[in-house]
Amino acid sequence: xxxxxxxxxxxxxxxxxxxxxxxxFKRIGLGTVLGYLAAGVAIGPIIGFIRKPEDILxxxxxxxxxxxxxxxxxxxxxxxxxxxxxxxxxGTLQVVVTGLALALVGGLFLDSAxxxxxxxxxxxxxxxxxxxxxxxxxxxxxxxxGRKAFAILLLQDMAIVPLLALVPLFSRHGQAGLGWGAFxxxxxxxAVLILAGRYLLNPLFRAIAKAGAREVMIAAALFVVFGAxxxxxxAGMSMALGAFLAGVLLADSAFRHxxxxxxxxxxxxxxxxxxxxxxxxLDLGVLLQYWYVILLxxxxxxxxxxxxxxxACRLFRxxxxxxxxxxxxxxxxxxxxxxxxSAALSMGxxxxxxxxxxxxxxxxxxxxxxxxxxxxxxxxxxIQDEEEPDEDFEGAGSPVLMIGFSxxxxxxxxxxxxxxxxxxxxxxxxxxxxxxxxFGYRIYFGxxxxxxxxxxxxxxxxxLVAICTHRPEVTTRIIELVSREWPQKLIYVRAFDxxxxxxxxxxDVDFHIRETFESALVLGGKMLEGLGRSPEExxxxxxxxxxxxxxxLLIQKSEGIHAGAHMLHTRAVKPEPLIEPKHEAExxxxxxxxxxxxxxxERGDGEKDKAAGKEENAA
Numbered sequence: 001x002x003x004x005x006x007x008x009x010x011x012x013x014x015x016x017x018x019x020x021x022x023x024x025f026k027r028i029g030l031g032t033v034l035g036y037l038a039a040g041v042a043i044g045p046i047i048g049f050i051r052k053p054e055d056i057l058x059x060x061x062x063x064x065x066x067x068x069x070x071x072x073x074x075x076x077x078x079x080x081x082x083x084x085x086x087x088x089x090x091g092t093l094q095v096v097v098t099g100l101a102l103a104l105v106g107g108l109f110l111d112s113a114x115x116x117x118x119x120x121x122x123x124x125x126x127x128x129x130x131x132x133x134x135x136x137x138x139x140x141x142x143x144x145x146g147r148k149a150f151a152i153l154l155l156q157d158m159a160i161v162p163l164l165a166l167v168p169l170f171s172r173h174g175q176a177g178l179g180w181g182a183f184x185x186x187x188x189x190x191a192v193l194i195l196a197g198r199y200l201l202n203p204l205f206r207a208i209a210k211a212g213a214r215e216v217m218i219a220a221a222l223f224v225v226f227g228a229x230x231x232x233x234x235a236g237m238s239m240a241l242g243a244f245l246a247g248v249l250l251a252d253s254a255f256r257h258x259x260x261x262x263x264x265x266x267x268x269x270x271x272x273x274x275x276x277x278x279x280x281x282l283d284l285g286v287l288l289q290y291w292y293v294i295l296l297x298x299x300x301x302x303x304x305x306x307x308x309x310x311x312a313c314r315l316f317r318x319x320x321x322x323x324x325x326x327x328x329x330x331x332x333x334x335x336x337x338x339x340x341x342s343a344a345l346s347m348g349x350x351x352x353x354x355x356x357x358x359x360x361x362x363x364x365x366x367x368x369x370x371x372x373x374x375x376x377x378x379x380x381x382x383i384q385d386e387e388e389p390d391e392d393f394e395g396a397g398s399p400v401l402m403i404g405f406s407x408x409x410x411x412x413x414x415x416x417x418x419x420x421x422x423x424x425x426x427x428x429x430x431x432x433x434x435x436x437x438x439f440g441y442r443i444y445f446g447x448x449x450x451x452x453x454x455x456x457x458x459x460x461x462x463x464l465v466a467i468c469t470h471r472p473e474v475t476t477r478i479i480e481l482v483s484r485e486w487p488q489k490l491i492y493v494r495a496f497d498x499x500x501x502x503x504x505x506x507x508d509v510d511f512h513i514r515e516t517f518e519s520a521l522v523l524g525g526k527m528l529e530g531l532g533r534s535p536e537e538x539x540x541x542x543x544x545x546x547x548x549x550x551x552x553l554l555i556q557k558s559e560g561i562h563a564g565a566h567m568l569h570t571r572a573v574k575p576e577p578l579i580e581p582k583h584e585a586e587x588x589x590x591x592x593x594x595x596x597x598x599x600x601x602e603r604g605d606g607e608k609d610k611a612a613g614k615e616e617n618a619a
Contacts (some may be wrong), residue, residue, distance in 0.1 A: 010050060017043050018272050029370065033129050033335060036272050037363055040279020055281035057342065059240065059399065060277045063270030064339050065229045066263055068240040071157050072247020073260050083151050090148065090316045091155025096309045101126035102301060110354075114170030118344045119358060121163050123301050125156045127334035130369050134329055136369025144431040145325035148318060150230035151329060152309070160336040161244050164343055171347040189235035193228055193242060197249030205255040217255075218262040224250075225263065240339065276340050283356040290357055297357075298364045308333040319431055321380055328376025332365040398422040402466040403478055405436055408494040408515050409468030426457050448478045450483055464490040472496040476503065483508040498553075499560070505557050521546060545569075 017039030025035030043049050050056065067515040104122025140146040162292070208220050211328060225243050232242030250256055272343055273416045287294065306327040313323035338359065347354045400416055402409055402425045416423055426446040427433055433443045446453040448469070459465065462530045465482050469475050475493060482491055494514040521542050528538040548567050555564035 010056075013043060013049055014056075014273065014276060020124035022094055024270065030367070031129050031274070033127070033275055034363070034366055036275035037279040040276035041282055042279075043276070044280025045282050045284045050280055053277050056273065057277040057281060060274035061342070062226075062229075063272070064276040065239050065243040066225060066267035068161070069123065069225045069247040070260060070263060070267055072244045072249075073251055073256055074247075083147075083154070086148060086151035086316070086451040087155050090312055090318075091152045092150050092160075093315070094309055094312045095121070095124055095156060095159045097312060098305050101304055101308060105304065108416075112170075115350055115354070118163075118167065118170065118340060118349055119519065121159075121384070122340040122344075122358065123333045123336040123361070124305065125160065125334045125336045125340075126153060126305075126330040127366055127369070128153045128157060129335060130332055131329050132519055134369060134373055140325075144319070145329070148313060148322060148326045149329050149438070156334070156336065160339060161241050163340055164241055167340070167343045167347055167349060171351045176502040185235045189231055189247060193231060193245050194249065197246060201250060202253055202255075205253065205259070209255065209258075217258060219587060221262045222266070222457075224259075233264075250380045255530050271468075275335070275338070278342070278359060280354075281355070282359060284353060286356040287360050294357060294360050294364065297361050298368070299363065301333070302331040302365055302368065305370070311386060316393040322431060324376050324380055328373050328379075329369075331372050332369045334366075339377045351556075397461040398424040399461075399463045400424070400466060401454070401457060401459050401464070402426070403454075403467060404474075404494075405432060405441070405443055406468045406470045406471030406494065409466065410436075412468065412494075424457055424462070426453070443519070449456075449474065449481065451481060454482070454485075462489065464492060466492045468494045470496075472500040472503075475500070476507075476545055479504065479507050479509060498556075501553065502556055502561060505553065514558065517549075525586050 021039040022035035024031050024034040025038065040053075044053050099121035101120070102123050103116045107113065107116035110119065131153055135146045135149060145596040205217070205220060208216050220363060224246050228246035229239035229243035230242070233239045250259060253259075284561055305363035309330055310323045310327040313326050314320070318326070340375060341350065341355050341358050344350045345352065400421055400423045402423055404415065405425050405427045411422060413425070425441065425443045426448060428445065428447045429444055430445065436443050444457060444541050446457060448454060448467070467475050467478050469478065475496070479491060479493060482489060487508070491509040493504055493514045495514045497514060501514050524544040524545070526536040528541060529535060552567040556565070613614050
């Protein structure tokens with residue numbers, strides 16, 4: 001039996017760890033990043049299968065390089081300009097103030113200012129993966145605090161670039177480190193990279209695109225990323241900095257999407273390997289020795305960070321509720337802390353012992369993110385009366401009571417108001433109420449989950465209750481309340497998705513609709529028309545899809561969410577749905593009959609013209 005190379009064994013073990021842990025952690029709501037870290041800890045410190053993780057870490061850093069390149073590709077000037085106030089104002093204030101505060105605290109225990117600065121600013125960065133996942137799961141991505149949090153995260157993603165550029169200044173390699181001379185050389189390398197990107201990159205990709213070889217385009221994208229990274233490394237700067245600049249230079253390129261699609265698979269795989277290598281580099285002996293330091297540092301650092309984020313938001317005229325929610329979502333430390341600490345370790349700014357402590361602090365703070373979000377909601381509940389508007393329902397009581405002024409509610413209200421139907425609208429988000437009031441809406445503040453609020457809002461006088469909240473669990477609770485207390489009321493509901501729709505079908509509602517279903521059908525019909533189908537044919541196809549979906553819902557209601565798969569179209573239907581197929585000969589016969597009919601009509605018109613001419617001459 002032939003010997004298996006150790007390289008392939010290591011690769012299989014790493015891939016198996018990623019395949020097993022990442023989906024499990026994603027499933028339980030902790031995210032794939034923690035899954036990769038857990039796999040690395042199991043493969044390295046616990047099992048001891050891989051004893052030299054630094055070799056893998058050096059290779060896996062290419063994942064970070066590609067991540068920074070893709071971030072640069074996303075930073076188009078127009079996108080940044082629309083969010084400039086929050087990104088460059090609020091985001092910069094948060095990073096600088098939090099970084100300095102944590103550096104001052106760290107300076108009390110560390111032996112150099114350079115270490116304290118790296119530690120402080122590394123812990124000032126939040127986890128983009130965790131924060132965005134939390135916002136998405138709660139349906140708050142487009143909320144006021146979701147937009148503020150995203151702006152801060154975007155600035156933090158950009159802040160890692162200058163932070164990585166500062167690491168060589170504090171390096172202890174050699175007698176004087178890399179020093180300011182190397183930093184100046186790095187600036188010269190940046191200038192060279194900008195000039196090359198401005199005058200060479202687009203012509204290069206244009207020439208390759210004309211050749212039509214996709215694999216060459218992939219090779220060119222990797223060449224640009226690695227070439228820019230190597231240039232900055234030769235100048236004593238971070239490889240990630242060079243990749244970021246290359247991405248920014250290509251952000252407005254016509255080839256941006258093609259390049260991003262080519263780089264993305266490599267980026268995802270190598271970045272997962274990077275997190276696994278971080279986990280393998282943990283020193284469990286150090287963690288056992290300094291467990292009390294870690295358990296004390298995590299809540300202190302998270303508390304300092306949350307307070308400063310809240311203050312920064314308030315200074316930028318953010319409401320109390322929004323500021324609390326942003327502070328509750330972003331107090332954890334993030335993936336870029338790993339990047340910064342790894343760079344600092346490789347350049348001798350921090351030692352392995354401190355690196356292991358810092359990595360453990362970051363990981364534990366990630367685990368505590370769901371609890372910090374819940375704590376923020378509890379704080380809002382306690383001081384709710386101080387910040388929320390009064391529940392004043394003077395003048396309420398209309399034929400229609402709408403609970404929740406979501407996107408669907410806003411559009412649906414237009415049809416009712418345009419037909420002269422009076423409405424009472426209640427919502428429990430002060431920010432949403434303020435925004436709607438700017439357009440002239442009259443919305444009452446109140447929580448639709450409370451029976452006394454619905455009574456005060458005039459539900460006794462309404463004929464129909466429209467439930468349009470944006471959270472499925474809230475919608476379900478309101479349906480149960482209205483059905484129990486006012487069973488005679490018509491209940492019309494906006495469902496969140498298919499699973500929520502199936503849940504609502506088992507409840508006492510008169511009508512419900514998934515928020516994206518009809519708009520998606522309209523889009524599909526218009527696409528058919530764009531491909532040359534008549535409006536009648538497109539409408540018939542859309543009606544058939546609507547009918548099949550309704551039948552599938554009934555099947556799923558009785559047999560479960562995975563039933564009715566045979567009702568889905570997963571391949572193009574042959575012949576086309578609802579269109580009578582025609583053989584080629586039949587099509588030719590039909591075309592010939594049309595031509596003959598047209599010629600006969602033209603001859604008939606000519607005969608009439610001749611007859612009219614004869615009558616005229618006779619006259």
